[in-house]
Amino acid sequence: xxxxxxxxxxxxxxxxxxxxxxxxxxxxxxxxxxxxxxxxxxxxxxxxxxxxxxxxxxxxxxxxxxxxxxxxxxxxxxxxxxxxxxxxxxxxxxxxxxxxxxxxxxxxxxxxxxxxxxxxxxxxxxxxxxxxxxxxxxxxxxxxx
Numbered sequence: 001x002x003x004x005x006x007x008x009x010x011x012x013x014x015x016x017x018x019x020x021x022x023x024x025x026x027x028x029x030x031x032x033x034x035x036x037x038x039x040x041x042x043x044x045x046x047x048x049x050x051x052x053x054x055x056x057x058x059x060x061x062x063x064x065x066x067x068x069x070x071x072x073x074x075x076x077x078x079x080x081x082x083x084x085x086x087x088x089x090x091x092x093x094x095x096x097x098x099x100x101x102x103x104x105x106x107x108x109x110x111x112x113x114x115x116x117x118x119x120x121x122x123x124x125x126x127x128x129x130x131x132x133x134x135x136x137x138x139x140x141x142x143x144x145x
Contacts, residue, residue, distance in 0.1 A: 001037045004044035008033065028066060029055045035099045039106065054102050062098070069094060 008030040016023030029052045036047040055062055069091055076083030 001034060001044065004030075004033050004037055004047055007044070008048060028059075028062060031055065031062075031066075031095070032099055032102065035095075036103065039099075040103070050103075058102070065094065065098070 008026070012023045012026045012030075015026060030048055031051065032054060033044075033047040033051040036042045036050055037044060040047075042050060069087075072087045072090070073084070076087035
């Protein structure tokens with residue numbers, strides 16, 4: 001994760017001295033790389049390339065969303081930083097939603113064995129205490145969704 005961050009910042013710094021708009025494009029293109037490393041366990045340089053390719057497919061939509069977020073940060077800072085209390089969490093939520101829509105998420109579903117002791121008639125007001133048979137099994141099956 002540190003390698004990807006340093007590499008992207010170094011590349012953005014060098015390019016920003018020459019062409020500032022290209023630096024903004026690279027920061028947008030590498031915006032999902034850290035999340036790829038953390039969630040998908042992708043190597044750092046591969047995560048930079050994956051993020052670049054995924055962002056290129058939706059460049060206009062993403063640039064519009066990030067432009068709106070920049071405007072929200074400016075308005076939040078104009079109120080002596082009090083507005084940033086709302087804008088900063090909103091930024092991270094938007095970034096997470098964008099990541100989920102672009103790359104999907106990995107879920108781990110754990111299925112336990114049901115002994116057929118569930119109520120068939122839907123009566124939830126049964127006063128009898130649960131028995132030891134209602135405990136989940138010791139060997140659950142794990143599925144990757």
